[in-house]
Amino acid sequence: MDRRHALKGIGLGAIGALGLGKTTPDATAQTYEKATRGLKPLKITKVRAITTSPMSARLVIIKVETSEPGLYGLGCGTYNQRPLTVVTAVNEYLDDFARGRDVDDIEDMWQNAYTSSYWRNGPVLNNALSGLDMALWDIKGKRANMPLYQLLGGRSRFAVDCYSHASGRDFKELEDSVRSKMEQGFRHIRIQLGGYGSSHLSSQPHFKEADFGLASDGHMDSLPYLKATPKMFEHIRSTCGDDIELLHDVHERIRPIEAINLLKELEQYRPFFIEDPLSPEQNGYFKYLRSQTSVPIAMGELFNNPHEWVPLITERLIDFIRVHITQIGGFTPARKLATLAEHFDVRSAWHGPGDLSPVGHAANAHLDMNIHNFGIQESVHFNDAMREVFPGAPTMKNGYMHLPEAPGLGIDINEEAAAKHPFPEHPGYWSPLRRRDGTAVRP
Numbered sequence: 001m002d003r004r005h006a007l008k009g010i011g012l013g014a015i016g017a018l019g020l021g022k023t024t025p026d027a028t029a030q031t032y033e034k035a036t037r038g039l040k041p042l043k044i045t046k047v048r049a050i051t052t053s054p055m056s057a058r059l060v061i062i063k064v065e066t067s068e069p070g071l072y073g074l075g076c077g078t079y080n081q082r083p084l085t086v087v088t089a090v091n092e093y094l095d096d097f098a099r100g101r102d103v104d105d106i107e108d109m110w111q112n113a114y115t116s117s118y119w120r121n122g123p124v125l126n127n128a129l130s131g132l133d134m135a136l137w138d139i140k141g142k143r144a145n146m147p148l149y150q151l152l153g154g155r156s157r158f159a160v161d162c163y164s165h166a167s168g169r170d171f172k173e174l175e176d177s178v179r180s181k182m183e184q185g186f187r188h189i190r191i192q193l194g195g196y197g198s199s200h201l202s203s204q205p206h207f208k209e210a211d212f213g214l215a216s217d218g219h220m221d222s223l224p225y226l227k228a229t230p231k232m233f234e235h236i237r238s239t240c241g242d243d244i245e246l247l248h249d250v251h252e253r254i255r256p257i258e259a260i261n262l263l264k265e266l267e268q269y270r271p272f273f274i275e276d277p278l279s280p281e282q283n284g285y286f287k288y289l290r291s292q293t294s295v296p297i298a299m300g301e302l303f304n305n306p307h308e309w310v311p312l313i314t315e316r317l318i319d320f321i322r323v324h325i326t327q328i329g330g331f332t333p334a335r336k337l338a339t340l341a342e343h344f345d346v347r348s349a350w351h352g353p354g355d356l357s358p359v360g361h362a363a364n365a366h367l368d369m370n371i372h373n374f375g376i377q378e379s380v381h382f383n384d385a386m387r388e389v390f391p392g393a394p395t396m397k398n399g400y401m402h403l404p405e406a407p408g409l410g411i412d413i414n415e416e417a418a419a420k421h422p423f424p425e426h427p428g429y430w431s432p433l434r435r436r437d438g439t440a441v442r443p
């Protein structure tokens, strides 16, 4: 038997084993109809943005309604620093674009919505696109009656391992914070001495004496931070032991050559990862950083454009990809990014801050549950008001994030409760941070 006939034989055998060997086209259609619970083509009838702020961050949720009464999907388009621009992009442009299109063709929708603005890959339009995209995945999960991670291929782990943030203005305060996180069950803890860049260690903001900038502008000099950070690691390793994983966020803020020197110094403390040692504008420095130190590097929370992450992954210059998935355009591109990263043993550490909505956190967690190259996830902390607005939001237990066993993203929005939490008065921009002489620091 030649190979062609052998394959044909196997194919017929397999069909027979499935009981499909004697099916007629009509019977096959009936089987499909049964298996898909009678799914019929549905159209998008409306796409709209909902704003709410139960915990200070300015959340933007996109709701996609369909031609089936009561069936809708939710997505996250939260861009805390420019939320109303996303609302406009959704209500004035994406709604009209999406109406009447098929809810099931997510890939087609993403590709065409992505290019519908012609210019693309910016944070505002990526967040709007993310809201629409996640909502369509939510709807597909509801139609399949499966949690979203099941649609992706099922679970790779029982829950999502998370890290928590510990901080203190001095070593003792930080140590107490670390111990408290350990008692809560966390095995991965991010340590920061004060705020990002330990700006409280800087003194003499001369620019303020010279009346340069505004009195409210922040001040940070590199040297106090660069001197204190290795000592901070030394203190926590010597007092809290070697069994916990330590993480740290540089948050850009220093020059590339300073970052190279700092990471070399930190290598002896075995950090789990050091985050954002360079700004995205200095991506070209990663190859020099990598050649100087084996400290694991996490990067990407400010990325919007594939050209920012593809070279870092394919040239094996980072260890953790840390994009904010609404900022790259949603679930569809994040899934593809995860697959690319798996081939280069780059693990995920999706950005999961307080200014991501619970819908966005749920999307992170569904990916985390499924992908093989999951690394770590930021833990979530929702107050009662947030949980009232978002029933089904992910929960934490013993350092793990858990999703409800519910179809789609598994999360809903109570719009009446959401309306009780309008945006804060302050528009929400990132305030200037300056060196002693007033030079702007990024960010």
Ligand code: MG
Residues within 6 Å of the ligand: 249, 251, 275, 276, 301
């Ligand atoms: Mg960060």
